[in-house]
Amino acid sequence: MKEEVRNDAVEESEQYEVFAEVSLFNAEMVGSNENADCSCFTCDGNPCVK
Amino acid sequence: MAAKLSAPVDVQIELTQACNWQCRHCYNYWRPHNTTTKPSQHLSRDKLLCVVKELVANQVPSITITGGEPFSQCGDVFALLKMTREAGIHVSINTNMSLVREEDVERLANEYNDVSLLFSLLSADATEHERLAGAPTGTHTQVIERVALAIQRGLQVSLNMVLMHENLHAIENTARLAKRLGVRAFCATKALPNTHVPNSAFLLSAEEVRWSLIELMRLEQLLNISVDILGCYPRCLFVDTETYQRFSHRTCVAGYTTVTIGADGNVRACSHMETDYGNILHEPLANIWQKMVGWREGEFIPEKCRGCPAVAACRGGCRVNTLVPGLQNMDIYADPRQLKNISREQLTPRLSEKVNEIAMKVEVCSQARFRSESFGALVYRTNPLALVLVNHSTATFLRTAIEKGEVFDLPTFLERSGARTDNERQSVERLYQKLIWKGFLITLSER
Numbered sequence: 136m137k138e139e140v141r142n143d144a145v146e147e148s149e150q151y152e153v154f155a156e157v158s159l160f161n162a163e164m165v166g167s168n169e170n171a172d173c174s175c176f177t178c179d180g181n182p183c184v185k
Numbered sequence: 186m187a188a189k190l191s192a193p194v195d196v197q198i199e200l201t202q203a204c205n206w207q208c209r210h211c212y213n214y215w216r217p218h219n220t221t222t223k224p225s226q227h228l229s230r231d232k233l234l235c236v237v238k239e240l241v242a243n244q245v246p247s248i249t250i251t252g253g254e255p256f257s258q259c260g261d262v263f264a265l266l267k268m269t270r271e272a273g274i275h276v277s278i279n280t281n282m283s284l285v286r287e288e289d290v291e292r293l294a295n296e297y298n299d300v301s302l303l304f305s306l307l308s309a310d311a312t313e314h315e316r317l318a319g320a321p322t323g324t325h326t327q328v329i330e331r332v333a334l335a336i337q338r339g340l341q342v343s344l345n346m347v348l349m350h351e352n353l354h355a356i357e358n359t360a361r362l363a364k365r366l367g368v369r370a371f372c373a374t375k376a377l378p379n380t381h382v383p384n385s386a387f388l389l390s391a392e393e394v395r396w397s398l399i400e401l402m403r404l405e406q407l408l409n410i411s412v413d414i415l416g417c418y419p420r421c422l423f424v425d426t427e428t429y430q431r432f433s434h435r436t437c438v439a440g441y442t443t444v445t446i447g448a449d450g451n452v453r454a455c456s457h458m459e460t461d462y463g464n465i466l467h468e469p470l471a472n473i474w475q476k477m478v479g480w481r482e483g484e485f486i487p488e489k490c491r492g493c494p495a496v497a498a499c500r501g502g503c504r505v506n507t508l509v510p511g512l513q514n515m516d517i518y519a520d521p522r523q524l525k526n527i528s529r530e531q532l533t534p535r536l537s538e539k540v541n542e543i544a545m546k547v548e549v550c551s552q553a554r555f556r557s558e559s560f561g562a563l564v565y566r567t568n569p570l571a572l573v574l575v576n577h578s579t580a581t582f583l584r585t586a587i588e589k590g591e592v593f594d595l596p597t598f599l600e601r602s603g604a605r606t607d608n609e610r611q612s613v614e615r616l617y618q619k620l621i622w623k624g625f626l627i628t629l630s631e632r
Contacts, residue, residue: 154602157574
């Protein structure tokens with residue numbers, strides 16, 4: 136039952152949720168509300184993936 | 186909204202503790218105690234299978250095979266490649282290339298040509314490189330030959346030059362060598378302290394680090410070569426320089442998007458640090474990940490940094506750089522005084538001016554995969570590797586579009602996005618462009 140309630144809540148929130156990318160660190164950028172991440176999800180690894 | 190991921194995005198696997206080099210800057214915590222080439226620990230194939238099962242269970246899209254020198258266990262490198270290929274996991278390998286044989290290059294090119302290689306070179310000058318790497322005479326030539334062959338056979342190879350006092354002068358010549366070889370990217374990354382190495386005199390000063398970033402940008406222009414740094418630098422180190430916009434993209438992601446699995450199976454937040462949070466051979470990765478929650482909640486961000494306007498993206502720099510005594514948890518290169526008279530706008534990276542052509546009709550790439558997250562989903566593909574984090578409504582739209590084989594365009598995407606204001610529409614348009622750029626939305630001709 137708890138799971139059903141959670142899903143209902145998610146569906147309800149989706150109805151009012153505008154499509155958006157989610158920021159890894161919630162960092163902002165100049166000129167928009169876009170995030171500052173550039174997908175550098177690694178350290179000591181290969182350079183920036185797409 | 187900031188993402189708190191349910192599992193890592195990239196896992197570094199230290200296949201072995203053995204290495205045939207003895208680099209002055211080596212960050213492997215076990216190296217000062219064991220400088221022989223005999224492996225004291227390595228992950229056997231049974232253990233690797235156990236690890237890969239955990240990665241699959243947690244939908245980890247990408248791994249980095251590292252060590253020690255992974256090719257000192259060459260057979261196990263290929264065993265792991267086979268396992269990850271079957272599991273649909275992207276692989277890159279950190280190697281010094283000195284133990285990679287011609288037949289290994291051929292096998293990589295023929296069977297695993299989507300694997301990318303990152304190799305270490307400390308100088309274009311053979312004598313200097315071999316001295317700093319503690320490598321036998323002739324190693325440098327051998328490495329260059331193998332790299333050239335790998336690139337000729339179509340493998341993606343990048344070079345990382347670890348910067349120290351002694352080799353800083355060699356950055357231009359090494360970049361020129363990288364250009365001649367045709368590497369994908371030339372990376373120049375500052376060396377980090379190792380608490381087990383009493384002499385840290387090789388570390389760059391703050392001024393030298395700042396100079397290295399300026400030099401990298403100059404070489405990028407001069408040589409028309411892709412450059413990067415592989416570590417993270419505190420924003421206040423270089424906020425007042427022209428390099429800020431170019432190199433402020435990297436942030437400490439230890440325990441946030443990445444973990445390291447040691448050759449003993451112990452899982453650590455960062456390859457450079459010794460503290461472990463559990464052993465993947467005896468405990469589910471999900472449990473271990475939960476024990477690292479402090480890394481994601483900013484537990485290790487220095488107190489002095491918490492009021493800084495750049496802290497969300499900076500996170501206080503590199504945790505390894507705090508391992509020098511007397512720093513009060515501050516990154517050795519952090520200099521908050523530089524933030525005086527700096528505006529919030531100067532601290533905030535600007536969006537790329539690059540605008541992709543918006544294709545008329547697209548569909549969602551069938552290779553796109555979705556890992557459910559509390560905020561929505563991690564959307565990823567592994568060949569080539571691409572990742573994006575999106576909210577619930579975007580993930581639902583993309584999933585449904587795949588299921589239905591839906592073809593759509595930007596006006597349809599905008600309409601379905603729920604955007605009402607100009608700002609919302611701009612953000613959605615940028616998301617659409619990003620999904621195209623990353624290969625999640627493809628034109629019909631790209632099928």
